[in-house]
Amino acid sequence: MADATVTTPGRAPARPGGAPTTAPPSRSNGTSNGTSNGTSKGARARRRFTPSYATRDQLTGYLFIAPQFLGIVFFVLVPLGLIFWYSLNEWNVLAGTFRFVGTENFEKLFADPKIAPVLQATAVFSIGLVVLNLGLALLLAVLLNRKVAGMTVFRTIFFSPVVVSLVAWTIVWGFLMQDNGGINGLLQLVGVDGPNWLREGPTAMASVIVVQVFKNVGLNMVLFLAALQGVPQEVQEAARMDGASDRQLFWRITVPLISPTILLTSIITIVGSLQVFAQIAVLTQGGPGISTTVLVYYLFQQAFDFHHFGYGSTLSIVLFAIVLVLTVLQWQLRKRWVFYEN
Amino acid sequence: MQSEPMASDAAVPPVRDGADVAGRGPGIGRPLVGRAPARPSTGTAGRSPQRRSPWRKVVFYGVLSLMAVPFVFPTWWMITSSFKPINRIFAFPPELWPSNPTLDGYIGAFTVQPFALQYFNSMYIAVLVTAGTMLFSSMAGYAFARIRFRGQGLLFVVVLTGLLIPAEVTIVPLFQMFNAWGLIDTHWPLILVTTFGAPSVLATFIMRQYFITLPVELEEAARIDGLGRWRIYWSIALPLSRSALAAVAIFTFLHVWNLYLEPTVYLQTPELFTLPQALTRYTDAYGGEMWNTQLAAATLTALPVLIVFVFAQKQFVEGLAQTGLKG
Numbered sequence: 001m002a003d004a005t006v007t008t009p010g011r012a013p014a015r016p017g018g019a020p021t022t023a024p025p026s027r028s029n030g031t032s033n034g035t036s037n038g039t040s041k042g043a044r045a046r047r048r049f050t051p052s053y054a055t056r057d058q059l060t061g062y063l064f065i066a067p068q069f070l071g072i073v074f075f076v077l078v079p080l081g082l083i084f085w086y087s088l089n090e091w092n093v094l095a096g097t098f099r100f101v102g103t104e105n106f107e108k109l110f111a112d113p114k115i116a117p118v119l120q121a122t123a124v125f126s127i128g129l130v131v132l133n134l135g136l137a138l139l140l141a142v143l144l145n146r147k148v149a150g151m152t153v154f155r156t157i158f159f160s161p162v163v164v165s166l167v168a169w170t171i172v173w174g175f176l177m178q179d180n181g182g183i184n185g186l187l188q189l190v191g192v193d194g195p196n197w198l199r200e201g202p203t204a205m206a207s208v209i210v211v212q213v214f215k216n217v218g219l220n221m222v223l224f225l226a227a228l229q230g231v232p233q234e235v236q237e238a239a240r241m242d243g244a245s246d247r248q249l250f251w252r253i254t255v256p257l258i259s260p261t262i263l264l265t266s267i268i269t270i271v272g273s274l275q276v277f278a279q280i281a282v283l284t285q286g287g288p289g290i291s292t293t294v295l296v297y298y299l300f301q302q303a304f305d306f307h308h309f310g311y312g313s314t315l316s317i318v319l320f321a322i323v324l325v326l327t328v329l330q331w332q333l334r335k336r337w338v339f340y341e342n
Numbered sequence: 343m344q345s346e347p348m349a350s351d352a353a354v355p356p357v358r359d360g361a362d363v364a365g366r367g368p369g370i371g372r373p374l375v376g377r378a379p380a381r382p383s384t385g386t387a388g389r390s391p392q393r394r395s396p397w398r399k400v401v402f403y404g405v406l407s408l409m410a411v412p413f414v415f416p417t418w419w420m421i422t423s424s425f426k427p428i429n430r431i432f433a434f435p436p437e438l439w440p441s442n443p444t445l446d447g448y449i450g451a452f453t454v455q456p457f458a459l460q461y462f463n464s465m466y467i468a469v470l471v472t473a474g475t476m477l478f479s480s481m482a483g484y485a486f487a488r489i490r491f492r493g494q495g496l497l498f499v500v501v502l503t504g505l506l507i508p509a510e511v512t513i514v515p516l517f518q519m520f521n522a523w524g525l526i527d528t529h530w531p532l533i534l535v536t537t538f539g540a541p542s543v544l545a546t547f548i549m550r551q552y553f554i555t556l557p558v559e560l561e562e563a564a565r566i567d568g569l570g571r572w573r574i575y576w577s578i579a580l581p582l583s584r585s586a587l588a589a590v591a592i593f594t595f596l597h598v599w600n601l602y603l604e605p606t607v608y609l610q611t612p613e614l615f616t617l618p619q620a621l622t623r624y625t626d627a628y629g630g631e632m633w634n635t636q637l638a639a640a641t642l643t644a645l646p647v648l649i650v651f652v653f654a655q656k657q658f659v660e661g662l663a664q665t666g667l668k669g
Contacts, residue, residue, distance in 0.1 A: 061491030068482035071538020082515035167618035168640035278602035
């Protein structure tokens, strides 16, 4: 750089390998000085800002995070603290009573004959959903991970329910699964007498799960597709050269390599499954009996239908505890079965 | 030279059984890669790409098409049924195409409830929340990624707790708080909580992850030129993060558009309802479901996003994949 300006003053040097010169130099010495000054200042700035800049930067940092941070404090942390306080009180909004009752709500919780079936329904829903969702998503991703014609169309099709409004999707399925609805209509065409899907104990929960699987499996499918495309080609080829069968290739190479994604999708899906509400409210209203009353739906009923805010808060704590335990558990488990993390 | 691509494309018949492939998980990659060149492919003639029989292809596409039915049929059934007169909705055999289409359902959708108003409510809330989330989450994400300030790590952990606590956990106290502030039966709870509360944390996280990857040199150059933090964020970092912002916009919009529990809890006046909530209220005087009206309203709710999706499919899928991968 300095050489170039010294040897060919006046013209911009067009040398191979020579960096494009900056503004036409007035004097060769001045330019080289200026450049070296500039870089050293830059290097210093990288290491440490001047105090005033750093102080100003601190303030800017706080201002930048303020809306989000205050939002979390006011709309997440304060309410979270409040459920613990509310759970110690009997609060009937209709009657306008609010009094401290200590652990009464927790005693009520353990004596509640409905809590066991509710937790059971929640578990059945979550397990059913996660197994079906991840299994189908992985199957679809493997099927679609080929470079043959039409794969984009199929991806679009399998993904499309994700963008359909949840309640609209649920309403249509509710419509289809009525006793005289479309599904039984189609079944009748082949001579099968379908059940009243949403009004019979065993089929109601299965129906809700299936509706939810079809709604969201596309999202996990896309995540798996991205993961599958990240599996190094050489590893697969090498395994093939060593004579691995398709099945061995999948279970011993592909699955271990995409295990971080499997962990991620399972966390998302499980936590999401605990939050299910709209589907239950639209399809079954928790019935028949309380066979599809999951925890969030029960919580909603207690708090907003029966106006037991204290007991509703106690149920919120249960929900929070389950989410917390599952997340921590999965995070711990990842050491066991996730083979590498990016 | 030629044998390599062929070997990868064709289904190679197992030369040996997979004894050494069946090693243990973590170490499996490296020895295989290392060993591969040491074992030259034997019998190159036998490895010519075997043409898979055309039937395999037919079966493959057949299976995929069959699997696509439960993904496509409901939407199809929703749209077609919304044009059927009420007495033909449960006709047997089922009509895949309305034999005498009518707009009764659509007229009903707008007359039974203030549907246009509800549509507007959903739309403006979703747009407002999406814009707000894009702004505030990118600001916070930028600060966490690029600005150094005291207590940064702790503050970030506090914000991340929002990812751990589902909105359903805090719905009871939130209702009480907004009740105390006199904001029940207004749109404020929906806007405030979704823009600033737990739902926006994932957005902040995504933006932070993205800003971390931007080259520092860009900002340093701008800083030497005398630009302040706000200008650096607004005119340099933000325009560069367009893809992450698009992802945030897509999933925020879908999230707000789909909210159901929150409006059910906070809103009582039909004029204030949002679409998901309104969809469930199409019942006649006896509480019976008015299916054609409901399906027409559902179609009007689902179709716009679906159409946008079909045209911007790539952005949707990549955007949502990005949120999932980085979340």
